[in-house]
Amino acid sequence: MSDGSSFYITTPIFYVNDVPHIGHAYTEVAVDVLARWHRQRGDDTWLLTGTDEHGQKILRTATANGVSPKEWADRLVETAWKPLLETVNIANDDFIRTTDERHERNAQKFLQHLYDAGHIYTGEYEGYYCVGCEEYKQTTDLVDGTGEYAGQPVCAIHSKPVELLHEKNYFFRMSAFADELLALYEANPNFIQPESARNEVISFVKSGLSDLSISRSSFDWGIKVPWDETHVVYVWFDALLNYITAIGYGEDEDTFNSRWPATHVVGKDILRFHAVIWPAMLLAASVPVPKQIFGHGWLLVGGEKMSKSKLTGIAPSQITDTFGSDAFRYYFMRAISFGQDGSFSWEDLSARYQSELANGFGNLASRVIAMVVRYCDGVIPTAGPLSERDAAIHATELRATDAAGEAIDRLAIHEALTAVWELVDELNGYLTLEEPWSLAKDPAKRERLETVLATAVRGLGTLAVLLSPVVPLATAKLWTALGGTGVVTDQRIDQASEWTGSGRVAPLEALFPRIEATVEAAAAVPAAPAVTAVPVTEPHNA
RNA sequence: GGGGCGGUAGCUCAGCUGGUUAGAGCAGCGGACUCAUAAUCCGUCGGUCCCGGGUUCAAGUCCCGGUCGCCCUACCA
Numbered sequence: 001m002s003d004g005s006s007f008y009i010t011t012p013i014f015y016v017n018d019v020p021h022i023g024h025a026y027t028e029v030a031v032d033v034l035a036r037w038h039r040q041r042g043d044d045t046w047l048l049t050g051t052d053e054h055g056q057k058i059l060r061t062a063t064a065n066g067v068s069p070k071e072w073a074d075r076l077v078e079t080a081w082k083p084l085l086e087t088v089n090i091a092n093d094d095f096i097r098t099t100d101e102r103h104e105r106n107a108q109k110f111l112q113h114l115y116d117a118g119h120i121y122t123g124e125y126e127g128y129y130c131v132g133c134e135e136y137k138q139t140t141d142l143v144d145g146t147g148e149y150a151g152q153p154v155c156a157i158h159s160k161p162v163e164l165l166h167e168k169n170y171f172f173r174m175s176a177f178a179d180e181l182l183a184l185y186e187a188n189p190n191f192i193q194p195e196s197a198r199n200e201v202i203s204f205v206k207s208g209l210s211d212l213s214i215s216r217s218s219f220d221w222g223i224k225v226p227w228d229e230t231h232v233v234y235v236w237f238d239a240l241l242n243y244i245t246a247i248g249y250g251e252d253e254d255t256f257n258s259r260w261p262a263t264h265v266v267g268k269d270i271l272r273f274h275a276v277i278w279p280a281m282l283l284a285a286s287v288p289v290p291k292q293i294f295g296h297g298w299l300l301v302g303g304e305k306m307s308k309s310k311l312t313g314i315a316p317s318q319i320t321d322t323f324g325s326d327a328f329r330y331y332f333m334r335a336i337s338f339g340q341d342g343s344f345s346w347e348d349l350s351a352r353y354q355s356e357l358a359n360g361f362g363n364l365a366s367r368v369i370a371m372v373v374r375y376c377d378g379v380i381p382t383a384g385p386l387s388e389r390d391a392a393i394h395a396t397e398l399r400a401t402d403a404a405g406e407a408i409d410r411l412a413i414h415e416a417l418t419a420v421w422e423l424v425d426e427l428n429g430y431l432t433l434e435e436p437w438s439l440a441k442d443p444a445k446r447e448r449l450e451t452v453l454a455t456a457v458r459g460l461g462t463l464a465v466l467l468s469p470v471v472p473l474a475t476a477k478l479w480t481a482l483g484g485t486g487v488v489t490d491q492r493i494d495q496a497s498e499w500t501g502s503g504r505v506a507p508l509e510a511l512f513p514r515i516e517a518t519v520e521a522a523a524a525v526p527a528a529p530a531v532t533a534v535p536v537t538e539p540h541n542a
Numbered sequence: 543g544g545g546g547c548g549g550u551a552g553c554u555c556a557g558c559u560g561g562u563u564a565g566a567g568c569a570g571c572g573g574a575c576u577c578a579u580a581a582u583c584c585g586u587c588g589g590u591c592c593c594g595g596g597u598u599c600a601a602g603u604c605c606c607g608g609u610c611g612c613c614c615u616a617c618c619a
Contacts, residue, residue, distance in 0.1 A: 196547070200614060203545070207615075268613085303611085335554075341612085348554065351568060359581060367578035374577075418567095432583040437576065510579050 007038040008259040008291075011049040012266050012274075013098065013242050016076040017058050020084040022332075022344070023267065023299050023306055025316040029329045030296065030338060030413060031265050032090045036469035037408050037416075040493035046259050048246050049085070050096035051077050055235035059221035069221045073099060087316045089325040089472060096246040098223075098238055106250035107233065107241040108226045110285055111214075114172065115227060119284040123171040125213055128162035170215040170225060172237070177280040178209045184279065190292055192275045193411065194339035197268060197295035201275045212237070212277060240278045244287065261291040265411075271295040294411050297341035299332075306344070319349065322515065326471035327353050333470055334417045353512065357471075360424050361463065362512035365478050367431065368456045369508045375440045380457050380483070380503050381450030389430060390455045396426050397462045397497040404466060405494050420466045427459045457482065457505070458497065464488050465496035474511040481508035 011031045014024060028049060035047035053073040062072030077097065085092060096103060114120050149161050185191055185202050192198040215231035216222065222232030241249075243262055248255035266274050271293070279289045299306045306313060319328050331349050334356070336342025372380060383390070403419035436456075439449035461482050468475040468488045479488035483502035491499050 196613095200546075204614075272614095300612095305612085337555085341548095343554065345553090348568085351553090355568065358579060363579055363581050365578090367581080369578090371577050428582055429584095431577075432575075435575085435577085437578095440577085512579080514579055514581095 005043055006259055007035070007043040007045045008247070008262040009035050009038075009045075009047055010243050010262050010264050011047075012264075012270060013050040013052040013096065013239055014081050014084075015052045015055075015058075016073050016081065017061055019313065020080050020316065021306065021313040022316050022319065025084060025088045025328070026299060026332050027265060027267060027296065028085065028090050029088050029332060032088075032092070033329065033333055033413055033469045034263075034265075034408065034411065035093075036091060036472070036489070037493060040465070040469060040489060040491065041405070042492060042494075044258070046094070046247070047090075047092045048094050048096060048243070048262075049090070049092045050094075050242055050246070051081055051098065052235070052239040052242075053077075053097055053099045054222040054232070054238055056216075056219050056221065059219055070099060073097070084316060087320050087325065088328055091472075094246055096242050098242060100245075102251075103242055103245040104223050106245040107223050107238055109250040110241055110244070110281075111233065111237075112226045114281070114284050117284065119173050119176075120170050120214070121173065123169055123211070123213070125167045125169045127165065129165040167217060169213040169217075170228070170231060171211045172214045172281070172284070174212045174277065174280045175209045177283050178205055180283055181205050181209075181276065181279060184289060191289070192271075193292060193294050197271055197275070197293075197339075201272065204272065205276060209276070209280075236273055236277065237281070240273065240281065243278075243290075249287070261288050263291050264293045266293065266295055268295040268297060294339070296339055297336070299336075300341055300343045301345070303343070305341075314344075323349065323353055324473070324512075326473050327357060327512065330357060330417075330471050333413045334421075336414060338411060338413045350515065353515065356421070357474075357512040358510075358514055360421070360428070361467070362474070362510055364424060364428050364431075364463075365460055365481070365508060365511055368427075368453070368460050369481055369505050371436055371440075372453055372457060372505045373507065375436070375449060376453065378505050380501070380505060381454045383451045383454035383458075384447040386451065386455075389433065390451060393426060393430055393455050393459050394497065396423050397459060401462070401466065401494065401496045417470065420463065423459060423463055423466075427456060427463075430459075431456060458499075461499045461501065462497045465491040465493055465499055469493070477511060478508065481506050 009031055011027050014020075018024070031047060031049070035045050038045040051073070053069075058072060059069045062069040065072060067075070082095070085095075098104075098107075111120075182202065182205055185198065185205070189198070192201050212234075214234045214237045215225050215228075216234060217231045220232055222235065223238050225231040225233060243264065244256065244260065247259045249260075264274050264278075274290075274293045275295075278293075282289050301314070316328065323331075327349075331352055332342075332344075335348060335352060372378060386394075400419050400423045404416040407413070407415035407419060431452075434452045436449055436452045439445040439452065460478070461484060464475045464478045464482065464484065465488060468479075468491070472489065475488050483504045483506065484491070485500045485502070
């Protein structure tokens, strides 16, 4: 687990037409925390994210805005999606766009490969098409018409007649892989996690797989099907391939082999694409399947799934403008069991910011450093003989380090934080019991004072190392204040308590300053939309 | 219609294969302390474990029924 092995992790790629909300940021942060953790463990880590830019919807909005689809995508990537990564401080190693040449070229290679191997056939798709919806409807989406349309099926949404259309399509023989997939799920219980996600996928596949239409000819904004340029590749088929085209599939075997297979973290709404279609595609192409697919839960606002249409969508910057990116990252990682749905509320966010970050961790850093400055002129003292309590702190450092690392291996980010926070709480309690401010008044207790402060400083440095993946800005400041060697992100997280430094501390500003008046403003104003349905500002597309 | 998940203190949630007085954090209340971001530490209040049956020496924990919420999936006419 710390042998420099490869760790390749991905986020889903953003559909550029969406408006960034905290759900997108949540996924990014989770993946980023895992990636940072692995980097600090010495693993050869690679974090990929990017954008999904093809498809009819994008073509349509681009046209409506009077620009080409590529121009439209360029604009959204630059104004919305790359800024989102900045907003929540994502340290990605690559950013792939499905319009990148490297992607298009190698996605075509992949497709041609499947075609040559006989996994693709020509079929005909017949279905009812609703012009209003601009999509094929299932018969269950249709209702009997009334009035002038009596007797014919109409779209349940538009109440207008649908057209029966035939379209030639290329189909991927996905049905042939059902047994192989089930065997895969069976043989590797961790392939799909958490358990609830795994069960759902298994029961879905057991109920039978149908073949997948993978091309469209009614519009042309997509990757051309290599043997038939009148067709473009179905957007999901195209999008999934980003995970391999980004690391050299088709043209750089060495790089590809050194990174693949990946850990895919996705929202549970797109789990099936990743846990069924994607592995089937890879099996067909004789490419190893992913290491793991993890489906996380949804963010609930006011008890409902957060959504733009319900006006509960929240822009990440609404949170980070007030609380900062560290608090955003910490809050969502700590408050929500990764894998389950989680409730978001401004009240909970500001409560946790105050009690856990400001009063718990931030204040601990302040008081320890202040005492070293005050009682030892900023020189970190050397510990003398250790008391039972001192030893207990050291034991907790080791226990937290191990427990957190083990939790990260299970992608239980929230548990990792819980484990680390035991050290925060114990250190605060330790100081209260040892009362270094009292020891300082008695010269005869000098050695004891120094031992206590040395122990506290050591614990604080351990926290800086352990929390660096989650709150990188605060821990960098803390690291500097502690006189830590090099940068904190280079410190081995699996040996967090073995950190070294110059032996001097520097003054430290409050890591998480209290947010007094602004808390009320933040809690009151942005919370309003969920209750009173005030529209959330959407800065980009109409 | 089938299938799955969930309904535990004011809030957010733990409670594995059933076993002593049902737990945590936050909020509330009381106290201690002063190094620190009026922060920290200690104590304390607080629950018909959705409802009704059943199995058992014993059920939040298993079974049946009901109810509410969510998710997946499928429709007969």
